[in-house]
Amino acid sequence: MPKILIVGGGYAGYYTALKLEKWLRPGEAEVTVVEPLPYMTYQPFLPEVVAGSIEPRHAVVGIRRHLRKTRIVTAKVTGINHAAKTVTITPAEGEPWEEDYDTIVVTAGSVSRTFPIPGVADNAIGLKTIEEATAIRDRIIDNFERASTLPEGPERDRLLTFVVVGGGFAGIEVFGEMRGLASALLQNYPNLTIDDTHFHLIEAMGRIMPEVSLKTSYWVLKNLAQREAIVHLETQLTSAVDGKIELSTGETFESDLIVWTAGVMASPMLRNTDLPTEARGRLTVQADLRVINGDEVVDGAWGAGDVSAVPDLTGGGVGGFCVPNAQHAVRQGKRLAKNLVAVIRGEVPKEYVHKNLGAVASLGLGIGVFQSGNIAIKGLIAWFAHRGYHGLAIPMWERKARVFTNWLLNFVWKRDMVGIIARDTPRAAFEEFASRPKPAAEPAAVAAAPVAAVAAAPAAPAAAAAVEAPAKKAPARRTPAKKAAAPAAE
Known part of the structure; x- marks a missing residue:
């Protein structure tokens, strides 16, 4: 064959x-x-994974489970x-x-396309994999936990400042979902308010979401501004060393989370x-x-x-x-x-032709945009369109069922906002209390002690006399191993 x-x-x-x-x-x-990888990732769901609206495993499809006749390596x-x-x-x-x-x-x-900007490779995280999406979600939730115990000041501001680089569909969607998650988290932290959180999106071009009309993009900018999220247009990230954000406009601030979505x-x-x-x-x-x-x-x-x-x-x-x-x-x-x-079978292959019917995006729970030609729909209806389209588009009916069931449960009990930041270091709890064998004494170090004492004898007559007496009782020469076992007084 x-x-x-x-x-x-x-x-x-x-x-x-x-x-x-x-x-x-x-x-x-x-x-x-x-x-x-043993699975295919449905990437349009990654922003909702970040927001806690979709269980991470529901956004991936097991390859071996569904490709039964194919050899998988x-x-x-x-x-x-x-x-x-x-x-x-x-x-x-x-x-x-x-x-x-x-x-x-x-x-x-x-893969994520990056530029040689200082600090990006060391501090930023992409949004191409399910692991990155779950890490972003866990970091946001953990930062709220840590910030809730701190007084007002630079460290709390750093923990509650979130940056997204790139104003395309992926960047705007994850930015809106992150803002939505943060707003929901505030309900659990009475000592924090929306004014304590800071969201910045950095876009080098003069507009966002080129897939939609300019009018629709303005509506998105207005919606984000109403939710206390700042979009920096015609602005470039010049440095992110140690989380210190420096922009081409001269503005600087610090952030503990930088999400990079500026192209592939x-x-x-x-x-x-x-x-x-x-x-x-x-x-x-x-x-x-x-x-x-x-x-x-x-x-x-x-x-x-x-x-x-x-x-x-x-x-x-x-x-x-x-x-x-x-x-x-x-x-x-x-x-x-x-x-x-x-x-x-000896037939002629056909050309690939597909005209996009439109573009749809979610900006957070209950907020979406849909654009098809000159037709634009905004708000709740567009958000339902986004969920309906992608819920049906994810491969395999068992995955579709899991996703829709997840959404239904969230409608009843709200989204799951539990972060598991310790998954990055799963052995830490075990290692902290694990019993370890006591370190063995170094033979060479122990043996060196009596030798040093003998070498110092001429400078200390009293000590020499004390050592001389027992030496006469043991004329036999001992091996280095026996010396190591000798009493310290010797």
Whole structure:
């Protein structure tokens, strides 16, 4: 059977494998997915995970549970040699190995794109993984706990100052959800008020959320301002060393939490491949998702998702390419699977075409925006639209059921606002009280004590006489081990 190897188990890779399982006939192909994580993360839910509105495990989909016919390899692809049709697979444990294939599907996704700003790499946190979302949530809740015991002053201000860098959809959504979580937490801390909290969003451009109209973006800015959240437009972060925020406007303040959402870039894994890439490091593909080198199709190579520069035939993309989001990645995965099956059966693959119906975002509990063409909906109705769309869009019915049930329970008992900051150091409680063996005495150190006493004897006659008497009773020479056991008086 031909071997199909899928690099990455994110949206595009997961849906490619899922649909191949559905459409391939028995014996038509052997499918392998190489992915270092045992789950696919539904990233549009990460802001709600931060806010405590969704249980973290409900925002991920187990790969092995749902890909029953696919071979799963929990490891990283660290190199692609398409000329030899082999990949280098590097597991977390053990030695790397080479594996051959007939067809490769590159869906390695993207990572947070950062700039060499002092302090960002050491102090900021991204919003690309479920682990980052839960860490942000736990940090906010823990900071409230710590701040509640402090008097007014710089340290309390630092704990209750939260910064988001990037005013795109991800940045605005997590900013609004963080503000909503903080407002809900204030109900539990009578000694803290909304004036004690400080929220700053930093955006280098002159506007936020380019996916919506300018009028809608102004409404979002007004809503955030009413909730005591500050948006700095046409402003750049120049330094974040030790949590001290310095802006291009000259303003400075300190923060204990910096969330970075200022863009993504293709997986750096593509630097170790002979497949063609474009200036931004993305795989060059044509509209039917086959990899191309100039005008020539690269046989046996396909790409989709954030890692690929997929032409947007609707004309609505940025620079002529599909924007890197979940809408495109999911649909590209489905189209890629259909095209793979078509090629295996000697048919012609079809081009990927998808026109976005609109953009929808949640800004916190009960607050949302929806934009489709010139139609804009704001407030509660848009928020319901956001939840309805993404609740149905997350893969697998068991996950949809868990998410909707979670939302229903939150409606009855409110969101879960318990932070588990100790999950970052799970062994701390055990280590603090664990019994340890007493350190053994150093033989060399103990043996050195009598030698030093003998060396000092000429300068102390009385001591010499005291030592001389017992020495006559023990004329036999002792070994260093026996000396170590001798009484200290000797």
